[in-house]
Amino acid sequence: MSPLLIFSLICSVTLLVSGVAKARDYVPTATAIFNLKIDKWLPIRVKTAAKILPWAEIALGVALLVLPGIFQVLAAVITLVLFVFYWVVIARALMSGNDASCNCFGGASTAPISRWTLARNTALVLAAVVTVPGALAFGVPALALFFALDARDWFWLLGAALAVATLWFIHRADASPATAAQTSSAVGSSRVAASATSTPSTANAGSTADVEDSNGATGAVLDDAQELDDYVRLPIPFGALKTRSGSVHNLRELASSQARVLLWVSPTCGPCIDVIEQIPTWHEKLPMLGVHPVVASEEFIDQMNLPAHITVFVDEGYATQASFGNGTPMAIALGVDGLMAGGPVFGSGSVKEFMRDLMFEFDIEENKE
Structure with a gap:
């Protein structure tokens, strides 16, 4: 037996x-x-x-x-x-x-x-x-x-x-001390922080994205000397997002003017609701970054009830997200040097941890008004 x-x-x-x-x-x-x-x-x-x-x-x-x-x-x-x-x-x-x-x-x-x-x-x-x-x-x-x-x-x-x-x-x-999602989150936040606080004179002189941010801040090229040896930074994949006005921007163009954090969410996704509710706070507390939600259709933009000054991108059919993996909520960070700066991370908990790490890198208190 x-x-x-x-x-x-x-x-x-x-x-x-x-x-x-x-x-x-x-x-x-x-x-x-x-x-x-x-x-x-x-x-x-x-x-x-x-x-x-x-x-x-x-x-x-x-x-x-x-x-x-x-x-x-x-x-x-x-x-x-x-x-x-x-x-x-x-x-x-x-x-x-x-x-x-x-x-x-x-x-x-x-x-x-x-x-x-x-x-x-x-x-x-x-x-x-x-x-x-x-x-x-x-x-x-x-x-x-x-x-x-x-x-x-x-x-x-x-x-x-x-x-x-x-x-x-x-x-x-x-096994490594941290999970893959945690490692990606912690290392990625350091990359974004370094990218957003570098000297502006070192930034790429390429085209800038036609996207307005409430603060107009710009990022810079990430200093290679600051990179961690155990983090392999890959080029930002080719992919395009569009705004409600119809303007189309590829990911590398978006990142050339400012370090960006893109958050794929959906108002019909239960775990996304908590992430969507915190986007205005993240946008306010991280003015040195471009924090942008990304949705699958324009109809979702109104359903999220976000402030008008937050630029929302549309990724029709999740065509661009497919380069990183599928599923919402998802977060990635783009560096101004044309390389990925963090992520992708999936799930409400991992995304919020990713953003908490970012605020920690910038010495921002999460509950600070």
């Missing part, structure tokens, strides 16, 4: 860890639903689904551990269906080029989707596949199987636990 116990425990522990992580904060889950474009499949509101999912996973994990008979079989089947659904979502995102974070374990997992994410989900599907016939054959919960273990079974179980622990410790030892 030990093989069944191992596979059942894999599914149960995964569900419990995932559910507890998601229950701490529903926002990352809601963000993932929007980023992975699952919201169109849901029969209920995204916010409601993000709050229900963690407890459903926890209940399912507990059911695999303690429920007997037909309930054990039902729990195993539902687990298989859920893991297959997660697999399809990840595979679909990879095929479409969407590398936004799935937040599969809530805010604790902000890494972008990759082939490793799909490989992990494939392993979970295989574990669930084995759990179903095991539940049909024995009809007993995982905890009950502990009482039927003999000495050999215990050695197999302890060996499996030791293998998992070893791989986990290796992963933790090789």
Whole structure:
């Protein structure tokens, strides 16, 4: 019975860890639903689904551990269906080029989707596949199987636990102290700060963007001596945004006159609302930067009710955003030297942390009036 116990425990522990992580904060889950474009499949509101999912996973994990008979079989089947659904979502995102974070374990997992994410989900599907016939054959919960273990079974179980622990410790030892989103946010904010406070005489003498900012501040070329060795700055991709008046500006043109922070948001996106509400504050507290929301259509501009002096850009069909990844809210920073200065970062929490880091670099208190 030990093989069944191992596979059942894999599914149960995964569900419990995932559910507890998601229950701490529903926002990352809601963000993932929007980023992975699952919201169109849901029969209920995204916010409601993000709050229900963690407890459903926890209940399912507990059911695999303690429920007997037909309930054990039902729990195993539902687990298989859920893991297959997660697999399809990840595979679909990879095929479409969407590398936004799935937040599969809530805010604790902000890494972008990759082939490793799909490989992990494939392993979970295989574990669930084995759990179903095991539940049909024995009809007993995982905890009950502990009482039927003999000495050999215990050695197999302890060996499996030791293998998992070893791989986990290796992963933790090789992992960087900060997550990818946090590193991108912190390093990027330093780049923007340096770009906006450099000597104006060093700025590129190229064309300036036909975009008005309330302060008229201009940035400058980032000093190469200030760059961190572990941050590879890539050229700003080619892409265009337009204003409500119809004028079109490419990203490099926008950044040639002033360091910019672009915030892809949508008034129909739950996690974006908190970001949209803080845009006027960020615009006011960071007058040395161009802080601009970017939306998918002109109809969204009025729905956000932002002050008229804040320039909002339109990225029709998210064509320009596709160069960075898909999903809202998203933030990037552009340096006046034609190089990326930070981001992209996805999710409400990561975007707000990105902006907090910016204000810290400029010695601006977040709650200062």
